[in-house]
Amino acid sequence: MVSVHGWVIPRSRRSEPPFFTKNQIISVLEQVGTLLQLDGANPFRVRAYENASRSLSSHEDNLWETVQEGTLIEIKGIGKGIAGLIDEAMNEGTWGDLDSLYQKVPKGLIEMLGVPGLGPKRIKQFHDELGIESIAELRSAAEEGALANLPRMGKKMEERILEGIDLLARFTGRRRLDIGLLYGEAFERRISSISGVQRAQLAGSARRRKESIGDLDIVAAVENEDIEKVTDAILSIPGIAEIKGAGDSKISLILESTIFEEAFSNSTIDEGVLAALGGEAWEELESNSTIDAQVRLVPPHVFAYTMAYFTGSKEHNVRMRQRALDMGLRLNEFGLFPLDGLGDAKGLEAAANGMPAMDETEIYEHLQMKWVPPEMREDMGEIEAALSDNLPSLIEPYQVKGALHNHTTASDGSASLSEMAEAAMALGWEYLGIADHSEVLNIGGRSIGVPQHLVKKQGNEIREMNDKWSTEGTDFRILHGSECDILADGKLDYPDSIRREFSHVVGSVHAIRSWRNRDEIENTEILIKAIEDPTFTILGHPTGRIIGGREGFPLDMHAVLRRMGELNSDGVLKACEINASPYRLDLDWRLCKFAKSQGVPIVINPDAHFKKGLKDVWFGVQMARKGWLEEQDVLNCLPGSVIEERMMEGK
DNA sequence: GCCGTTTTCGGCCCGACTGTTTTCAGTCG
Numbered sequence A: 001m002v003s004v005h006g007w008v009i010p011r012s013r014r015s016e017p018p019f020f021t022k023n024q025i026i027s028v029l030e031q032v033g034t035l036l037q038l039d040g041a042n043p044f045r046v047r048a049y050e051n052a053s054r055s056l057s058s059h060e061d062n063l064w065e066t067v068q069e070g071t072l073i074e075i076k077g078i079g080k081g082i083a084g085l086i087d088e089a090m091n092e093g094t095w096g097d098l099d100s101l102y103q104k105v106p107k108g109l110i111e112m113l114g115v116p117g118l119g120p121k122r123i124k125q126f127h128d129e130l131g132i133e134s135i136a137e138l139r140s141a142a143e144e145g146a147l148a149n150l151p152r153m154g155k156k157m158e159e160r161i162l163e164g165i166d167l168l169a170r171f172t173g174r175r176r177l178d179i180g181l182l183y184g185e186a187f188e189r190r191i192s193s194i195s196g197v198q199r200a201q202l203a204g205s206a207r208r209r210k211e212s213i214g215d216l217d218i219v220a221a222v223e224n225e226d227i228e229k230v231t232d233a234i235l236s237i238p239g240i241a242e243i244k245g246a247g248d249s250k251i252s253l254i255l256e257s258t259i260f261e262e263a264f265s266n267s268t269i270d271e272g273v274l275a276a277l278g279g280e281a282w283e284e285l286e287s288n289s290t291i292d293a294q295v296r297l298v299p300p301h302v303f304a305y306t307m308a309y310f311t312g313s314k315e316h317n318v319r320m321r322q323r324a325l326d327m328g329l330r331l332n333e334f335g336l337f338p339l340d341g342l343g344d345a346k347g348l349e350a351a352a353n354g355m356p357a358m359d360e361t362e363i364y365e366h367l368q369m370k371w372v373p374p375e376m377r378e379d380m381g382e383i384e385a386a387l388s389d390n391l392p393s394l395i396e397p398y399q400v401k402g403a404l405h406n407h408t409t410a411s412d413g414s415a416s417l418s419e420m421a422e423a424a425m426a427l428g429w430e431y432l433g434i435a436d437h438s439e440v441l442n443i444g445g446r447s448i449g450v451p452q453h454l455v456k457k458q459g460n461e462i463r464e465m466n467d468k469w470s471t472e473g474t475d476f477r478i479l480h481g482s483e484c485d486i487l488a489d490g491k492l493d494y495p496d497s498i499r500r501e502f503s504h505v506v507g508s509v510h511a512i513r514s515w516r517n518r519d520e521i522e523n524t525e526i527l528i529k530a531i532e533d534p535t536f537t538i539l540g541h542p543t544g545r546i547i548g549g550r551e552g553f554p555l556d557m558h559a560v561l562r563r564m565g566e567l568n569s570d571g572v573l574k575a576c577e578i579n580a581s582p583y584r585l586d587l588d589w590r591l592c593k594f595a596k597s598q599g600v601p602i603v604i605n606p607d608a609h610f611k612k613g614l615k616d617v618w619f620g621v622q623m624a625r626k627g628w629l630e631e632q633d634v635l636n637c638l639p640g641s642v643i644e645e646r647m648m649e650g651k
Numbered sequence B: 001g002c003c004g005t006t007t008t009c010g011g012c013c014c015g016a017c018t019g020t021t022t023t024c025a026g027t028c029g
Helices: A022-038 A043-057 A063-069 A080-092 A098-104 A107-112 A120-130 A135-143 A155-170 A177-192 A224-235 A257-265 A271-277 A280-284 A300-311 A314-326 A347-351 A360-366 A382-387 A417-426 A452-472 A512-516 A520-532 A557-569 A589-597 A611-626 A640-649
Strands: A197-202 A215-222 A240-246 A250-256 A290-298 A329-332 A335-338 A431-437 A477-485 A504-508 A575-579 A602-605
Touching (some): A022 A063, A022 A080, A022 A098, A022 A120, A043 A080, A063 A080, A107 A135, A120 A135, A135 A155, A177 A215, A177 A257, A177 A290, A177 A611, A197 A300, A224 A240, A224 A250, A224 A290, A250 A257, A290 A300, A300 A329, A300 A335, A300 A360, A314 A329, A314 A382, A417 A452, A417 A611, A431 A452, A431 A504, A431 A640, A452 A477, A477 A640, A557 A589, A575 A611, A589 A611
Parallel strands (some): A477 A504, A575 A602
Antiparallel strands (some): A240 A250, A250 A290, A329 A335
């Protein structure tokens, strides 16, 4: 459901400029786009606001400085109008005439956008003609049959809206990447095994490894004469909760977790993904858990084009089509065609005259570009990099040699030191960093941190184990760190003398509530103060977000990373974690490239609380890939013998 | 509202599906 929470124009709490932060500006611009749609504005004007919001969020420089320099309009997508708006907001603390727009559009209309089949046009029509301002009013109007009499409406639309309202209540929100991939892999395998399907592959945000997945897209290559047979077979796959629609080229479904039973017993799931998922995520699925899925059926010779198209992202595709147009070509899900001589041929008919492509590499070659890995297709600079042959060589899961943030029974983990070490060795790792919680941490009134007097005991155990491996000639070691709480005032838990004994200190915020009650500027200052402590090594789950659960606390992460970069250039090691738990995936991948540009090393940490949790590193690697990171950018790609030294040097 | 070797106006990515119509508008991805 589109949450209505937060749909008010922000008021500044500050007494001097800048009155608003970059994140506040970005969110207002995005909301204005939506509000304008509901107000019936010119769709291109709507897109201008959406584009401005997007381009600002990938703009890495300090926005306040840009405003002061007067160079706002040099940012692509920001012209005179929006630049004036941003200038006014930051300098004066006012939003021009946007107040009236926020006032004008009833909040219930925003919620209605979440109803499948309802868009801004119909919502506006209902509002203008019938005075409908909320989902509740919409439901009763539909039940009374009041909607069917409107122009271009009818009984069927009315029913669809009622179903849509129910659906919205039942199947709300997106799925975490791990859950989405479980469904996606299972569904892909089932479709691949249908006779008549020549190839089938998962596309969409799952293939791009987004941290959360709205619905699954699967492309299947099927000859024309097999379409009917294959469609019937797909519709009879067990695990389908509902069929939403089925045409010649597209099938829309809702899947439920019963799809897994046979898929798992046949071990048909991709081994790499299954290993990463460890089966844990599946066991946790509720029986009423569902996910939307679309299957596209296309002739084999256009499969690559359709894969590229439905892998997205939408923004990447727009840029690709623009690139094609620049070369006098048209690109769509069926092929790439010269614009002249295309005539009236559309869709598949036109594909006969298109440029052939056996795989995606050839599509990019036709456009004189290097193939872009799916994870990078977000229009975050990959188009330019692919055109100039400057794409990074992305990190691979096998390049990770250990991890630095994991727990044992000494705090809230469920496995002992030696059990965790064995599991790490089984993964082929050369080291395991243990970072149990510090003393202060208690969750639900129960203290789970390691008290001061037990820190030394843990250190002794680790030393004994390391000595044993060393005499045996085993290339494995445990690094004795701590996940040390960053207190609300920016101080670190434990006395200095204890912190200095650890090989590394992962500083993490756990008392999220007090950080959420402060503003971005204050939080940023306090967090930077904590990072500057000489014993501080790694920033753990920087914003505290839980995917699908809660937003992180307000923070200017660019400013934090800039400061960490300065400290690194002074020779002090300050690394930033990508917490690899699929619940967190924090640092956000969108910030990885910036961290790299500032010279901040990244550590991919599973934050494992049990043996299988170590495998979550796989998800962290996916995020690092989305963030353009290479092997040398990631600290825990260093071999065991080197990483100890690196941490000593960095103090 | 933004943008511009076609720069101050007239474009702005493209197609399938659905339900409403009898040629098309709205929605979705």
